[in-house]
Amino acid sequence: xxxxxxxxxxxxxxxxxxQAVRDGDMEAVxxxxxxxxxxxxxxxxxxxxxxxxxxxxxxxxxxxxxxxEGSFELVDLNITAGxxxxxxxxxxxxxxxxxxxxxxxxGFQKIDGAWFxxxxxxxxxxxx
Amino acid sequence: xxxxxxxxxxxxxxxxxxQAVRDGDMEAVxxxxxxxxxxxxxxxxxxxxxxxxxxxxxxxxxxxxxxxEGSFELVDLNITAGxxxxxxxxxxxxxxxxxxxxxxxxGFQKIDGAWFxxxxxxxxxxxx
Numbered sequence: 001x002x003x004x005x006x007x008x009x010x011x012x013x014x015x016x017x018x019q020a021v022r023d024g025d026m027e028a029v030x031x032x033x034x035x036x037x038x039x040x041x042x043x044x045x046x047x048x049x050x051x052x053x054x055x056x057x058x059x060x061x062x063x064x065x066x067x068x069e070g071s072f073e074l075v076d077l078n079i080t081a082g083x084x085x086x087x088x089x090x091x092x093x094x095x096x097x098x099x100x101x102x103x104x105x106x107g108f109q110k111i112d113g114a115w116f117x118x119x120x121x122x123x124x125x126x127x128x
Numbered sequence: 129x130x131x132x133x134x135x136x137x138x139x140x141x142x143x144x145x146x147q148a149v150r151d152g153d154m155e156a157v158x159x160x161x162x163x164x165x166x167x168x169x170x171x172x173x174x175x176x177x178x179x180x181x182x183x184x185x186x187x188x189x190x191x192x193x194x195x196x197e198g199s200f201e202l203v204d205l206n207i208t209a210g211x212x213x214x215x216x217x218x219x220x221x222x223x224x225x226x227x228x229x230x231x232x233x234x235g236f237q238k239i240d241g242a243w244f245x246x247x248x249x250x251x252x253x254x255x256x
Contacts, residue, residue, distance in 0.1 A: 038217060040217070040233070043254060046229055046231060080247075085208055085214055085215065086215075087215040087246075089249065091174060103168040105233045105235070105249040107215035107233070119215060119217055121231065123253075125171055126227055
């Protein structure tokens, strides 16, 4: 029985995901995501649909990321949680990237008592 | 008494907002937003906080937008709504812009029976 708040459960999900990214641990990165995830990523294309395409974004990321501390850090993570649906946003520092200053928005859904990531939007401001 | 579903109420809020953008109607654009909105926009900086800064993003937008049909069109708007919190995402076609193909994620909060936009994330994929 988990007595922690919805927000606490979501923060743990997000913290574990970000740690998995820093660790380059693909299995742990994919964990806790909805099969029909819609992702907007920093590089093109406009949209990625489903876990197969989601995984491919991380295969590309891991080719260039140095990994470890500072390689994928969420700053000012803010979670707004209801009992079934939640969203969150943070700034994202991506060490070793050509585009180190990014933004992240997440959509969450609770299914059978567990929170899942249903949507991710990663971006950087456009400079052109 | 409004008997429409949470999703229907949110779609109406978003449709009215997008129409207000096309109309260049600032007062209607600002309506239905939380005072402490956090916005990630297409141009820099990384983050805008609160309605004063939010309004400034639209003052800039209206300098360049031709307005009217096609100037700010949401495509494939998807809403995931709970009873108190919701999020949504769409593709965004911005006619007349240097960056016509964008993505939009929205966070919503219901307060005293009415839905408000609490968070907006507008972006384009990075091409550099």
